[in-house]
Amino acid sequence: xxxxxxxxxxxxxxxxxxxxxxxxxxxxxxxxxxxxxxxxxxxxxxxxxxxxxxxxxxxxxxxxxxxxxxxxxxxxxxxxxxxxxxxxxxxxxxxxxxxxxxxxxxxxxxxxxxxxxxxxxxxxxxxxxxxxxxxxxxxxxxxxxxxxxxxxxxxxxxxxxxxxxxxxxxxxxxxxxxxxxxxxxxxxxxxxxxxxxxxxxxxxxxxxxxxxxxxxxxxxxxxxxxxxxxxxxxxxxxxxxxxxxxxxxxxxxxxxxxxxxxxxxxxxxxxxxxxxxxxxxxxxxxxxxxxxxxxxxxxxxxxxxxxxxxxxxxxxxxxxxxxxxxxxxxxxxxxxxxxxxxxxxxxxxxxxxxxxxxxxxxxxxxxxxxxxxxxxxxxxxxxxxxxxxxxxxxxxxxxxxxxx
Numbered sequence: 024x025x026x027x028x029x030x031x032x033x034x035x036x037x038x039x040x041x042x043x044x045x046x047x048x049x050x051x052x053x054x055x056x057x058x059x060x061x062x063x064x065x066x067x068x069x070x071x072x073x074x075x076x077x078x079x080x081x082x083x084x085x086x087x088x089x090x091x092x093x094x095x096x097x098x099x100x101x102x103x104x105x106x107x108x109x110x111x112x113x114x115x116x117x118x119x120x121x122x123x124x125x126x127x128x129x130x131x132x133x134x135x136x137x138x139x140x141x142x143x144x145x146x147x148x149x150x151x152x153x154x155x156x157x158x159x160x161x162x163x164x165x166x167x168x169x170x171x172x173x174x175x176x177x178x179x180x181x182x183x184x185x186x187x188x189x190x191x192x193x194x195x196x197x198x199x200x201x202x203x204x205x206x207x208x209x210x211x212x213x214x215x216x217x218x219x220x221x222x223x224x225x226x227x228x229x230x231x232x233x234x235x236x237x238x239x240x241x242x243x244x245x246x247x248x249x250x251x252x253x254x255x256x257x258x259x260x261x262x263x264x265x266x267x268x269x270x271x272x273x274x275x276x277x278x279x280x281x282x283x284x285x286x287x288x289x290x291x292x293x294x295x296x297x298x299x300x301x302x303x304x305x306x307x308x309x310x311x312x313x314x315x316x317x318x319x320x321x322x323x324x325x326x327x328x329x330x331x332x333x334x335x336x337x338x339x340x341x342x343x344x345x346x347x348x349x350x351x352x353x354x355x356x357x358x359x360x361x362x363x364x365x366x367x368x369x370x371x372x373x374x375x376x377x378x379x380x381x382x383x384x385x386x387x388x389x390x391x392x393x394x395x396x397x398x399x400x401x402x403x404x405x406x407x408x409x410x411x412x413x414x415x416x417x418x419x420x421x422x423x424x425x426x427x
Contacts, residue, residue, distance in 0.1 A: 034283040039299040040249050040291075040326055041355045046299075047248025048072060048316045049094045050306040050352065057398075060098035065106045068094050069113065073242045074258070075123040076313040077115065080335070082347040083363045084403060085210060087123055089311035097402040108206045114220060115204040115212070116197075118259055119318060128242070129221055130228040131235045136200030145195055148188055159192055160201075168205040168213035236261055236269040244279055246315065249293045250322070257319040287325060304355045307391045309363075309399065317350055329357040329380065345376045345413065351392055358383040359392060359416055365403055372400040376413030377420045385419045392416075393423035 035043070045051065049071040055064055068091055069075065078086035088100050107113040113123045116132055124132070149156065163169050174189045193214050196202040205215035218226055230238070243258035244250055256266035270292060273279045282293045310316055312333040323329045331350060334342040345362030352358065362376040374396065379385055396408050410421045 032281055032283040033293075033297075034285065035249070035299070037284060037286050037326065038355060040284045040287070042299045042304055043248040043293070043297060044250075044326055045248075045304055045306060045316070045352070045355060047246055050308060050316070051300045051302075051304055052094070053305075054094070054096040057097055060095050060102070062102060062106050062110075064095050065091055065098070065103060066112065069106075069123075069125060071246065072315045073125065073128070073246050074118050074315060075113075076119055076315070076318075077121040077123060078313050079210065080347070081210075083349070083365050083399075086311050086313045090314050092399070092402060093308040093310045093314060096398060104207070108204075111220065111222075114217075119257075119315070120260070120313075126221055126225060129225050130230045131238050131242075133200065133230065134232040134235055136198065139198045139200075141195050141199075142191070144191060148191065152188070155188070156192060159189070160196075163202070163215060167219075168215040170208060170211045170213045172211065233269070233272075236265055237272055240266060240269040240273060241278060244273075244292060244294060249282065249284065249291060249297065249326075251287075251289050251291055251325070253289075254319055254322045255292070257322075258315070284326075289325075306352045306354055307395055308352045309349050309361065309392075309395050310352060312347070312349060316352075323357070327357050331357075331360070344378055348376070348378075351388070351395070353383070353388055353391055356380075356383070358388045361392065361396075361416075362411075362413070363399075365405060367403075367405075370404070370406040372396060372403070372405045372408045373411065374408065374420070374424075375411040377410070377416040378414040379416040379419075385416065386423075389416060389419035389423040392420060393427055396424065397427050 049068055072090065075087050075090050080086060083089070088103060091098060091103060107123055111126060114126045114129060116122065116124055117135075118124050118132060159174065162174070171187065171190050171193065193202060197204070197214065200217055202214045203217045203220050204212045205220050206213040239259040239261065240255055243255045247254055247258065252267050252270055253263065255270065256263045261269075270279065274281065277295065279292050280295050282291050282297070284291050317323060317331060320331055323331050329350070334344060334348065335346060344360055347364060348360050348362045350357050350360050358380055360378050360380075361374060364373040364375065366373050377392070379388060400406075400408055408424050410417060410424055
């Protein structure tokens with residue numbers, strides 16, 4: 024019976040699955056001409072991926088800016104700031120991780136805010152500093168958006184990151200949905216009450232937990248194109264059992280379908296009537312380690328035969344590829360990986376290492392990678408590209424960069 028059911032499923036080759044997956048992430052759309060990117064383009068990307076991860080690492084550029092570049096090419100970072108914070112299109116919360124999310128999706132995360140339990144340190148702070156919480160809330164209410172540096176008494180620091188008492192309180196209130204990020208100043212969060220940031224109609228929408236999971240799974244499958252239950256659960260960091268319940272419900276309602284991918288031996292899902300792109304993908308993009316196309320490492324291996332691990336926290340002598348290594352997508356495959364660093368003091372884009380994936384064409388990959396590096400350098404106002412020595416793609420890449 025199981026084999027009969029499997030035989031009735033729509034079947035895709037692994038190459039078709041890759042094309043569907045990359046198209047769902049926005050890599051089938053041609054980039055706008057340089058200098059023509061608009062806020063509408065940012066909006067299109069955001070509605071395609073639904074979540075953009077935030078991270079403080081600034082080895083090349085802050086994480087949230089890179090996914091838009093990967094899909095659109097050069098744009099002004101001020102444009103994203105305006106789109107997100109000034110125009111109030113996005114808000115910050117912990118969806119996949121710390122993330123930018125369409126503000127219209129706030130109701131899907133309200134149950135997380137209501138259920139979130141403070142860290143153990145919270146109770147200790149409340150005992151040690153009675154009245155501190157109320158005084159901070161009163162300050163924000165009176166002054167408007169505030170960052171950690173605006174508070175006079177930041178309290179003691181603790182933990183690996185040296186988090187201050189003030190920071191922990193603000194982050195707790197953000198997790199609980201009392202505060203959100205109203206703005207960022209030099210990358211620092213400026214916190215304000217969520218009701219002063221989000222439109223009232225959105226604040227008043229109440230969605231039950233199970234329905235919120237259904238909606239998030241629909242968004243995830245739209246952004247992934249073709250996916251296993253693990254892929255879908257990871258997108259919004261939902262427990263796998265709860266993701267499976269939502270998937271089951273969506274299947275019963277005909278809102279998603281089971282499909283078969285050759286060589287993939289676990290159940291796979293897609294939207295109804297999904298088809299591969301009609302034209303071959305012409306993707307040429309370096310992507311952040313925190314880009315949604317690369318989030319779930321098992322998925323990269325399953326669909327793209329690409330093993331990837333970020334090695335920032337690996338001791339230097341044990342790193343295989345480098346400190347901040349970014350995947351390079353060419354057409355419908357992950358063709359290479361490249362270690363990058365923006366040396367802003369010397370206005371140099373440094374490429375300490377570049378590594379060709381098996382079965383990728385060396386000269387073609389180097390040519391396209393060099394062109395992408397040139398665009399990144401121009402975008403970040405870096406005057407030169409300096410290619411290092413590590414990796415099997417270095418000789419070809421050095422020649423390609425010299426030929427630009």
